[in-house]
Amino acid sequence: MRVKAVIAYDGGYFQGFQKQKSTKQTITTTIETALKSVGIQSEIRGSGRTDAGVHATGQVIDFELPPFWNDLTKLKQVLNHKLKHIAFKHVCVVPNDFHSRFSAKRRTYRYLFKTTTPSIFENQHIAHYPPFNKELLQKALQSFKGTHDFSNFLKTGTITHTNIRTIYKAHYKKLNNYHIIYFEANGFLRSQVRIMTEVAMQVALGTLSLPQLKEQLSLQKKYVTKLAPPEGLYLARICY
Numbered sequence: 001m002r003v004k005a006v007i008a009y010d011g012g013y014f015q016g017f018q019k020q021k022s023t024k025q026t027i028t029t030t031i032e033t034a035l036k037s038v039g040i041q042s043e044i045r046g047s048g049r050t051d052a053g054v055h056a057t058g059q060v061i062d063f064e065l066p067p068f069w070n071d072l073t074k075l076k077q078v079l080n081h082k083l084k085h086i087a088f089k090h091v092c093v094v095p096n097d098f099h100s101r102f103s104a105k106r107r108t109y110r111y112l113f114k115t116t117t118p119s120i121f122e123n124q125h126i127a128h129y130p131p132f133n134k135e136l137l138q139k140a141l142q143s144f145k146g147t148h149d150f151s152n153f154l155k156t157g158t159i160t161h162t163n164i165r166t167i168y169k170a171h172y173k174k175l176n177n178y179h180i181i182y183f184e185a186n187g188f189l190r191s192q193v194r195i196m197t198e199v200a201m202q203v204a205l206g207t208l209s210l211p212q213l214k215e216q217l218s219l220q221k222k223y224v225t226k227l228a229p230p231e232g233l234y235l236a237r238i239c240y
Helices: 027-037 072-082 134-144 192-205 210-217
Strands: 002-009 055-064 086-094 106-114 146-149 164-175 178-185 233-239
Touching: 027 055, 027 072, 027 086, 072 086, 106 192, 134 164, 134 178, 134 192, 134 210, 178 192, 192 210, 192 233
Parallel strands: 055 233
Antiparallel strands: 002 055, 002 086, 106 178, 106 233, 146 164, 164 178
16 A cells, blocks of 8 residues: 655755665665665655755655554654654555655745854754845745746756746734744745745845846846755645
8 A cells, every 4th residue: 555654854964855776875865775774765756856955844755564564653753763863753655656756746945044154053954045125025935926937936957847836825923033034836946946045035135226126027138046955944844
């Protein structure tokens, strides 16, 4: 039977979600190694890739479960005992045609940062930017809402069927000393969230204008290719 699992992980300990030939220190390889140790030979499928250093609180994976594993609560407990820096939050049975990536309808990311220096306990999990203009940040984020061709907002070398994505939500809020940017869309290109975040923050910092952001969005000119620091980014939720 096929099962879906919601997982969280500290991306600071891994070189990204996807398997790589050069390292075994990826989310996928680490989970599949743990699965094999309890007799599960299935490969996992994820709702999306995350870069090295990027975290997740609501990543979704699915895999095939052999008949002898019929106690999903025990399976979650066993895997969580074996894994470090990765936690299985929920496991449930899904139809055989379920696919973590292709069945997903919406994806939500949040970006967490401070304008003061993060403490030694935070610096792997929270980014840092200088003081900024909150009103300009909100206006910059609003520019991303809607359906656009995000060809100027993806990592070079990316091959996709289409670069058109729909952003449903893009907004900012402050919580105590923390600043949070939210993006919700039908999908994201590779590193798209980090580039959008960096562009929006450059507008908020006054180093890029709103018209320039819109020129980059409308594919007239590319001003920013830099990625926001990975430690502030969290894959928060997948909706089906």
